[in-house]
Amino acid sequence: MAIDDSAELVPTRLVDVDALARALETFATDRDWVRFHSPKNLVMALTGEVGELSELFQWMPEDASGSAASDPRLAEPLRDELADVLLYLVRLASVLGVDLDAAARHKLAKNALKYPIATAYGSSKKYTEL
DSSP: OOOOTTSOSSSSOSOOOHHHHHHHHHHHHHTTOGGGOOHHHHHHHHHHHHHHHHHHHTTOOHHHHTTGGGOTTTHHHHHHHHHHHHHHHHHHHHHHTOOHHHHHHHHHHHHHHHSOHHHHTTOOOOGGGO
16 A cells, blocks of 8 residues: 555644754764764664663563653663663754654554554554464
């Protein structure tokens, strides 16, 4: 099935990171870091930050993961790692010229086709198994 990008799932913008992208560009420019911000380097940095986020949850009991953000020992490190992931993701998209809002809308539309409510409701199976 073809995806109609003109069909919106929601009536408003989902992701607005323009101000953050500009702030990150300024931050990098002020430090002469733009030359280091190749897509490859940014993906590697993003992967490292996702690893650091994962470390916070490693060996945590499943039921404790839902309240990790309210755990006094984890709240700040969790916010910091989530922010790092966001910052690198936004910077990467900016360097590549990818509109994250358009990408998110397109991906939601694709997922809606892959996971129709009638067959995906209540299931954790991959779309190829539904």
